[in-house]
Amino acid sequence: MELIICEKPKAALQIALALSDGKTTKRNYKGIPFYEIKHKGDSITVGAAAGHLFTLAEKEKNKWTYPIFDIEWKPIPEVNKKAKYAKNFIDALSFLAKKATSFTIACDYDIEGEVIGWNILRFICKTEKASRMKFSTLTKPDLLKAYENKLPTIDWGQAHAGEARHYLDYYYGINLSRALTNAIKSAGSFKIMSTGRVQGPALKLIVDREKLIKAFVPQPFWQIQLTATEQNKKIIALHEKGSIFDQNEAKRLFEKVKDAKEATISDIKKKTSKQLPPTPFDLTTLQTEAYRCFGISPTQTLSIAQQLYLAGLISYPRTSSQQLPAKIGFKRLLNALAKNPNYTNLANQLLSKKTLSPRNGKKKDPAHPAIYPTGIQPKSLAKNQQRIYDLIVKRTLATFSESAERQTITIKISCKGENFIAKGTRTTKPGWHLFYKPYVDLKEEELPELIEKQIISVKKIELLKKTTLPPKRYTQASIIKELESRNLGTKATRAQIIQTLYERGYIQGKSIKATELGIALIETLGKYCPSVLDEKLTRRFEQEMEEIRENKKTTEQVISEAKKILTKILNEFKKKEEAIGKSLLAAKMEQQREEETIGVCPICKEGVLRIKKGKYGKFIACDNYPNCKTIFNIPKGAKVSPTSEQCPKCGFPIVIIKQNK
Known part of the structure; x- marks a missing residue:
């Protein structure tokens, strides 16, 4: 009997239904479902994990001592008592493995999926020999193709790179967190403190922005604004000098024009620009768009996208790719979407084109294409599921459409020897905008039809006092975009890293503000252990893990280097533990006081x-x-x-x- 091992129970059901010649028999062991099928006469059992069933932990518990490097993989229930559910999954797979004569890994085809499958093979099935299914959607055609074209082994590059990432993250996380917690204990208090290989640099970005905002000194400036009307349309123009930081100069110019009743159109310039269609979604752009359009957090977006994937409605969401390859079948996909009344007209418009070609982006992913709908009809979706699904469908359709065109009109207005500038922008050819409604974020600012030397009636001229604004705080969407641009973390972990910063009390608010504790942590680490916050070091490890995936480096080489660096950091930390603790305790007490203060x-x-x-x-x-x-x-x-x-x-x-x- 062949045992196919899947990452989640829902994926197991989809795979069983896709491969079955006919009858699919559902059974269970200790409440965990598995499926027995026949495929071309061969007996297959499809079983499932529940994500990671094993986690790294100390071989011997040493409470709060550090450094800790003597670790091993252990079943999650042994480490986390709240994860008792995982024991039944382990027992069920163990029961099925004893009957199996061959194994196929059908976990998600990425680094984490490879580690999940590899751990199940070596710790439950007691083998490392297995075939590997590679697929990007849970649709019957893709799954049949993946099964018929199985890889002879698991992807060892991904497996070793994934294990190296787990080791690095554990080493940094457990040791630095223990060091920080011990430091605050030494100062006479207790609070679980944490930082990590990516968490530290991520928090530093937010703290640095907070410091810029706090240090910002607003500067006053003035603008002279002319308001006129023509053809029942308002014209608003600013003096050509724009922002004037000299108050006397601003007043002088205002006094010159303030009583004007009319002005003359002295110049009109029109410029038409093309707007290329958007590129298909990778995970980060899906997360940032979902936040912009709906206010759904990146963590929630990933969770919802995973649900849609497991339901067979979209392709694998944890992808860095912005490219849709022709092999997915563009015409087939659009024909399938045309059967959905919500997209019939849009899909048919695209099907009438002579050629179908998406506007692919530059970003690639060796494992998966960009996120796209499979064409399977959704039956019943919750509100946010429907929102994310619609966003993905509309985005995909828009990538096949034509460029849009926008016209910008710049009008120079002469008034008492001074020039004012009015600008308007309008869409002259909607193109892809029609397919991406209502998610197109563009303002239509139309000006009336005017001709040069035309005299217009001035309604009022104002001297407006304004102040310069501080830098904007990060949002959850903009910070994960920033992390991606700096190659910090992975597409699948960035949102969770930000969530952890919230949970630790280091940041707060939708417009992300660093708390006193978050600021103190970064200042303290920056003073005593700056290498913990070093982006270059974090990026170097990311690059080395990629080299492991490409079989250019070994896990042992990277782990050995990390141990040396971390040992040096921790030895320095121990020397300054008391000073670090006092600094963190003061911030903790101040933050606690703030959190407890309601008002006068x-x-x-x-x-x-x-x-x-x-x-x-x-x-x-x-x-x-x-x-x-x-x-x-x-x-x-x-x-x-x-x-x-x-x-x-x-x-x-x-x-x-x-x-x-």
């Missing part, structure tokens, strides 16, 4: 409302007790977040209360 008490107007802990849980009370006895209960298990806003009716600070599920 509107009753006594002297005390401050703070979150306090009592015998029966948390509550909010005025710190001017016993002079002021203002007090509020907090629901058990709820999280309270101050808003710095006040109720207009009673004057009490407004808080957000989130009840833990």
Whole structure:
């Protein structure tokens, strides 16, 4: 009997249905489903994991000592008591492996999927011999093709690179986190602190931006704005000098023109530019677009895309590719999408073209194409699933469309010897915009039809005072884009790294702000262990793992180098542990004070409302007790977040209360 090993139960079902000659028999072992089928007369069992079933851990527990390098793969339930579910998956695969005479790995074809499959082979099946299915969609044609063209072995380059990544991440994560936690313990407190190989440089980017914002000094400037109307359309023009930082100069120019009642069109320039269709989605561009269009976080987007993939609706989402190869069958895909009433008209428009060719991007992925819909009709999708699916379909359709054209009109207006500039932009040929509605983010700013030397009526001229703005804070979308541009982390891990920074209390808010603790961590590491934050070192390891994948380097070479670097870092850290701890503790206490402060008490107007802990849980009370006895209960298990806003009716600070599920 051949045992096909899949990464998830839903994938196992799809593969069983695709390969079966007819009947698919569902059975289970300890509640874990597996499928028995016949394929061309041969008996096949399709079983599943639940993602990673093994994790790295210390061979012997050493509590909070460091450095730790003596580690090994262990079943997840032995390491994480909350992962008891994994034991039944391990037992089920062990039960099936004993009956198998051959094995095929059908986990996701990427580094993580290879590690999952390899670990199951060596630790459960007690072999490393297996065939490998390679596919990018869970559709019947792709799965049949992948099975008939199985690779003779697993992808050893991916497997070794993946294992090296796990070792590096564990070494950095466990050792640096223990060092930080020990440091804060040495200062007389306790808090789980963490950083990592990519987490540190990622947080540094956010902290550096925060420092720029805090150091920013707004500069006043002035603009002179002319407002006119023609053909019932408003014309807004700015003085040709734009932003004027000399107040006296701005006032002089304003005094010269402020009483003008008319102006003359002195020049009109029209420029038409082409807008090429968008490229297909890779994971990062899908995440950034989903955040822009719907406010869905990158972590959520990946989760939803994975659900759509397992349902057979889209191709594999963890891809770096922005290219759609011809082998996916463009005409077949569009014909399938045309059967969906939501896309019938758009797909048919593209099918009427003589040739079908997507506008592919530059980015490639050796394992998978860009993200695209398979053409299978969705049956019932949740709101956000439907949103992400529609975004992927519209994006794919738009890549096959024509360029759009936009016309920019620049008008020079003469008024009392001074020139003002008005600009308008409009779409003259929608092209791909029609296919990407409503996700096209372009403003139409039309100006009235004007001719040179035409006199227009001036409604008002204003002297506007403005100030320069600080740099923008990162959003979850823009920070993962920044990490990608710097080659920090992987397409599949960047969103989770940012999520970890939130969970550790290092950052907060949709517009990401570094907390006092996050700033202190980066400043402390920068002072005592700067190499932990070194982007170049992180990028070097990323490059070396790619060289492992390409069989140019061995895992042992990279791991040995990492141990030497990390040992040096940790030895330096130990020498300065107390100073590091004091610095972090001060920041922790300050952040805790901020998080507990609700606002000024509107009753006594002297005390401050703070979150306090009592015998029966948390509550909010005025710190001017016993002079002021203002007090509020907090629901058990709820999280309270101050808003710095006040109720207009009673004057009490407004808080957000989130009840833990």
